[in-house]
Amino acid sequence: MAAMIRKVRYTELMEGMLIGEVTELSMDYTMLTPETLDFVRQYFAGAKARVLEEAGEKILPVGQLKPFDQLQGIAEIPSQSAIAKVSAKSGEFLGRHGLLEFMVRIPKEHMEGMPSGERLKIGSAEARRLHQMRLDEARKLLSVMQKAPEQRARASSAVEELLEMGRQGKISARGVEEVVAEIINTGSTRALKALAGLKSSDQTYAHCTDMAVILQDVYSEILSLSGRGAAAANKRFALVAGFMHDIGKSEVPREVLESRERFDPDSKEMYLLRNHVTYGAKILQDLGMPAQIINVAHYHHVKIDQGLLNSYPQVKYDNVLPMTRLAAIADVYQALIGRRSYKRNWVPGKAVEYLMGLAGTEFDKKTLEMFIKVMGKYPVGSLVRLNTGDLGFVMALGPAEFPERPLVAVVENASGEILSSHTLVDLMLDPEVGVEEVVDHYDHYNQSEDQAFNLFMSVNAI
Numbered sequence: 435m436a437a438m439i440r441k442v443r444y445t446e447l448m449e450g451m452l453i454g455e456v457t458e459l460s461m462d463y464t465m466l467t468p469e470t471l472d473f474v475r476q477y478f479a480g481a482k483a484r485v486l487e488e489a490g491e492k493i494l495p496v497g498q499l500k501p502f503d504q505l506q507g508i509a510e511i512p513s514q515s516a517i518a519k520v521s522a523k524s525g526e527f528l529g530r531h532g533l534l535e536f537m538v539r540i541p542k543e544h545m546e547g548m549p550s551g552e553r554l555k556i557g558s559a560e561a562r563r564l565h566q567m568r569l570d571e572a573r574k575l576l577s578v579m580q581k582a583p584e585q586r587a588r589a590s591s592a593v594e595e596l597l598e599m600g601r602q603g604k605i606s607a608r609g610v611e612e613v614v615a616e617i618i619n620t621g622s623t624r625a626l627k628a629l630a631g632l633k634s635s636d637q638t639y640a641h642c643t644d645m646a647v648i649l650q651d652v653y654s655e656i657l658s659l660s661g662r663g664a665a666a667a668n669k670r671f672a673l674v675a676g677f678m679h680d681i682g683k684s685e686v687p688r689e690v691l692e693s694r695e696r697f698d699p700d701s702k703e704m705y706l707l708r709n710h711v712t713y714g715a716k717i718l719q720d721l722g723m724p725a726q727i728i729n730v731a732h733y734h735h736v737k738i739d740q741g742l743l744n745s746y747p748q749v750k751y752d753n754v755l756p757m758t759r760l761a762a763i764a765d766v767y768q769a770l771i772g773r774r775s776y777k778r779n780w781v782p783g784k785a786v787e788y789l790m791g792l793a794g795t796e797f798d799k800k801t802l803e804m805f806i807k808v809m810g811k812y813p814v815g816s817l818v819r820l821n822t823g824d825l826g827f828v829m830a831l832g833p834a835e836f837p838e839r840p841l842v843a844v845v846e847n848a849s850g851e852i853l854s855s856h857t858l859v860d861l862m863l864d865p866e867v868g869v870e871e872v873v874d875h876y877d878h879y880n881q882s883e884d885q886a887f888n889l890f891m892s893v894n895a896i
């Protein structure tokens with residue numbers, strides 16, 4: 435009987451399908467913990483594992499997997515095994531365990547009326563349904579946005595205070611934890627992340643705030659893509675880890691920290707600067723912080739290629755936990771978009787492009803792919819010019835299949851007039867309208883971040 439092989443997400447699994455391969459796994463599998471390993475061994479006995487090693491990908495029997503292997507996929511799943519036969523509960527079960535995409539055999543009688551057969555098209559009924567969700571997302575962003583600048587300032591002073599306390603040898607994380615709780619409660623990380631891209635933040639503390647909200651937003655988004663959602667504790671961890679990742683800088687003399695000089699790699703200053711990671715780990719250990727948070731502070735500068743000058747400390751890459759790998763990317767991304775004074779800064783869309791070039795040498799490829807996927811081609815808050823000549827801010831990302839088609843609030847028309855009431859253009863609705871280019875908001879608005887920022891804050895299109 436004719437059957438068809440197709441790639442499906444866990445949400446598209448239907449009774450009667452037969453799973454042959456797992457082609458995408460959530461981030462937890464980039465380093466197998468003993469629990470995930472037990473799960474894989476139990477359910478995929480007899481299958482083959484695709485594992486990433488330094489030399490490249492290796493295929494080995496699932497029984498030979500070891501803790502901390504980097505699992506990329508599972509192949510040759512025995513067709514008689516229970517996990518291969520899709521039941522009504524399979525999708526939910528597999529998604530919950532971080533197994534996201536599969537190659538399946540679909541028996542012919544199942545092929546009619548398959549939802550995945552109908553791809554999302556621009557202007558289709560599906561696109562209109564999605565449009566409502568995207569509007570909701572933009573509305574949510576706007577509703578918390580007014581609070582965001584004040585929260586950002588408060589978070590930055592909490593980090594500043596923390597570093598100051600560190601300098602005086604007494605430290606308490608209370609201030610930071612309060613801000614963290616508030617940000618989580620108001621659900622404003624998305625708005626704070628948009629601000630990070632619009633207004634530069636040169637000092638260490640503002641860097642930590644912006645990096646933290648980027649890390650937290652991306653981390654939660656990755657977890658929710660995997661179908662499990664981020665537990666509140668994990669969201670908090672990501673935020674705290676971001677705020678505290680450079681806490682060790684409190685042990686570095688201020689004049690070294692604030693110097694614009696490029697220090698020699700062998701200089702005493704460089705030694706001190708690089709050691710902020712060890713100091714940081716020690717401080718957090720003394721505070722009794724969870725291992726995951728300490729790992730971020732300790733290893734956020736470790737690169738895959740340890741021969742790189744900017745990779746430190748020397749440690750096996752396996753020790754760098756998934757959240758830390760993500761933190762390393764968020765750290766560099768924030769540094770790119772956040773500094774205006776001595777280096778041209780990058781608009782978010784360009785920074786994402788730049789990061790892509792660092793896959794495999796600096797950053798773990800899979801983590802970077804997820805970071806980019808979640809940030810979007812045009813991150814929220816980016817200023818883009820449409821092919822109609824209109825200029826607007828991205829308010830919601832394009833769907834996964836159409837990352838180049840975000841939802842845009844038009845703030846300036848083709849003749850350069852700044853508008854006082856704004857229209858939302860969903861690029862999924864009309865195939866004729868698209869993004870022409872990313873515009874540097876700083877250059878465009880007379881070398882003034884404030885003007886771009888105020889304009890973004892004034893968006894009233896809903």
Ligand SMILES: [Fe+2]
Pocket residue numbers: 679680710734735
């Ligand atoms: Fe750092």
Ligand SMILES: [Fe+2]
Pocket residue numbers: 641645679680765
């Ligand atoms: Fe940093």
